Amino acid sequence: MNAYDPVGTKVFETEVLIIGGGVTGTGMMRDLALRGVNCLLIDQKDLNAGASGGNHGLLHSGGRYAATDWQTAAECRVEAQILKNTAQDCIDECGGIFAAVEGDDPDFAACFPDRCAKAGIPCHSLSPAEARAREPSLSDKVFAAFAVEDATIDPFHITLGNVNHAQKLTDSVYCPHTEAVDFEVASGTITSVLCRDNRTGDSVRIRAKQVVNAAGAWAMNVARLAGCTDVAVLYAKGTLIISNARMSNGVINRLRVPGDGDILVPGGTVSLLGTSSDNIASPDDVRPTINEVDRILREGIGLVPSLEHTRFIRAFSGVRPLLQTPGTDVDGRKASRGFRLFDHEDQGLSNFASLVGGKLTTYRLMAEKTGDLVARRLGNEAPCTTATALLPTGEADRWTKPGFAPRYWYKRNDPTDAILCECEMVPQSAVNEIAADAVGAEKNMTLRAIALRSRIGKGSCQGSFCAARVTSHLYERDVYECGEGRDHMRDFVSERFKGVRPVVWGKQMPQMELAEALHCGLMGLDLQDVGNNENGDGTA
């Protein structure tokens, strides 16, 4: 406790403070815990609130970058295989196709096998008929196609699994909605990081031997809090849309220079089409727009014509934190997908590191490099073991997997275990388990926090029913009191609607009419005073 701290300031001590609860930060937490290191992980919001939650969930074969960035491509290949071996439960080895359709550059397509070969990426040629046999939804205008070893990964499952494992190994701790606001530095060493609990406004002081900045799109801001000016992040906003049903067996990539709407990725029971890429000035408050959705869709239809009549249930956006090196192009599509570890020693700090750039597919490698640096600084000689150690997941962390909850519920056949979320068939026992034991579970867990750890609100009704049902259930269990459940509900459905809004046409239109009737007509959520939401700023 510092003499100047406000009354009630909580104080934590840890060996390593990690800032940023994305896949990299949690990967680092597990990496270090496997070396016996105790970590404290904080995030200004919650797990995967940035790019880790705003992506395709694509475990790249590397084919995507074979033409433009063969080193990243090669890294993708190696890392994807490691994850397939160690985190099988989070991965769907569905395979992938690169396909060029009439109008695409035939030369680019013709070079593809050689470029893959250079990066060591397995790829074999398919005739158009073979490609369409594998993926019946593929356009009949395909003239070149190659099969690659793409897979999909559930980024929520893997993040929850990382934290869960770290907690078990070294009693490491995760604190959600805890934002770093100031660094205390003495003699080139960070002595404390001062934080604010964004839900309560309370102050938190964290003393750590080492501090790691894995804040993704916010990494530049965090580095500057510590006085470091060497980190430069390019913010490339990407928007994706989610279909109501799975549209392909595997990943379908457009075989051309990467552009908008050229990857369709299955996500369990749905598919994700994306992305767009637009440079933006700030990573905060991004939301998908109609214009982006139109662009993605227009391009996607060329590859998979049935997208024109597909029901989409939601759009979402993420911000790619791209490494900006001086003098390089500022086009997000052309910027490197590589990553860089800053040790900040030239900035006069001896116990601070920042990790910038990279990809979901290469997160483990990024965590390993950072872990090596941090372990060395701590005098810890244990080697990194994440390339071989299997990732266990906790019971309360298994609910993000599409189709898991309904199978679990159906098999148990317990008529007293009511289904709360009908679209994704999530029973109340799952909600109870998450509220009690999931990674980051706490008193008064918000609906958004529960949804992050399950499939709640992710189905076609986008929270129309489950928001009210889960809230009621939690009131009944005395988890919520007074108006807080209502505020969480409004926050949750507003957040969902932000994503639904740009895709409200066709079959999703009556769905949203129904949602409006429930949320506004029945519950009057639009008429109540705007309370505090998770953003703390009254925005939806």
Place this chain on the structure above:
Amino acid sequence: MAEMPNIIAPTIDFQAKAHDLLPDNASYDSCLSCGLCSSGCPASGFDGMDPRRFIRMAMLGLNEELSNTPWIWTCTLCQRCAYVCPMSIDVSVLVGYARSNWPKDKKPQGIVRSCEAQMRFPSTSAMGVMPDDFVEIIEEAVEDLRDEDARFKTIEAPMDKKGAYFFINQNSREPATEPEELAPLWKIFDYVGADWTYASKGWAAENFCMFTGDDDAWKEMVKQRVDAVNELGCKVWVNTECGHSFYTLWKGVERFGLQADFEAASLISYYAQWIREGKLPVNSDWNTQGLKFTVQDPCQLVRKSIGDPVADDLRYVATKLVGAENFIDMQPCRSANYCCGGGGGFLQAGMNEQRLAYGKRKFDQIEVTQADYVLTPCHNCHSQITDLCDHYEGGYRVIHFWTLICLSLGILGASERRYLGPGLADIGLSKSTS
């Protein structure tokens, strides 16, 4: 907690099948998860299932579970889910498909045996009444009627009469187990001077093959019946007081693209027409006790087939018969009516506990009307609603329309009153025996 069944059937890709079998805008992909289907489905809750869950499980890829759930035999295929669905999604289509997918020896054997009996003889009778037996039973019953009541000493029940205007079908229950219930219908035809005939082939009404999910057998049954009508050159095939037998032929002709040289009609429509035309001068004068009546709309006839016109006719006939002040509708009713639980083969499936639980909603609906009698032009409704009354100790009785029409006209014989209560046992008898 009941153990879930083992793997019984091959796995179906339900989402893909729904895409194939349902209209694009009314396929599973259009589901709003609103639950209107489930809240109005009496089979909701059995085996952890309901219509919405069926759709959601299909969308979530729980194909193995859906392929094997016994719930498909507690759904009566009544299509109330489709009727109330804002997106018009018909869950019964895939339930029927799932039924077809079960190996024959695992399906409820009562339904399977009924279908097999139908396939055995050209009668198409589920109770195994052969053509010769049918002709003989009808002849005997006509003889009995002529002897019993002088007013009908020349009455006929024509058989295989070529060129007759009406081809009349007949539920097997009467010839097989209660032949005394045949005569009221003939008396009505006699009264209005209808030109009609039975046929020795394809006369039976019921079609349990449809409920086994075996499309080929369904088609075969309908084809034999259609051929029989075509062969006699009748103008109108009249479905008597039996619900699913209308649907099975009417829908079957369309579904299987059969050539039917006749119109399919419900006897209820003709009852109404004949009353309007003054040919059946029924009235409610006999109802001096103010007995109360309600009507069970057979799902197969009303919601699944003709809809409002026949629901209107049912009420027109009923109010003429019992007096408007003595008629109380169940709520909901007409095309939104709840299935009683006797349909879809449920009565034959041997799942009595579920069937009675399913019917509790119907029983409660009837009890609220405080009706003394439930009128229903459907044998399955008749049996089920009678069972419900026994099981839940209700105070009502279930009757056919033909009984009441003859009662009102003063032509109901003493032996034709098995479903009437003591209060009506003697009404109109003096005239009929004079």
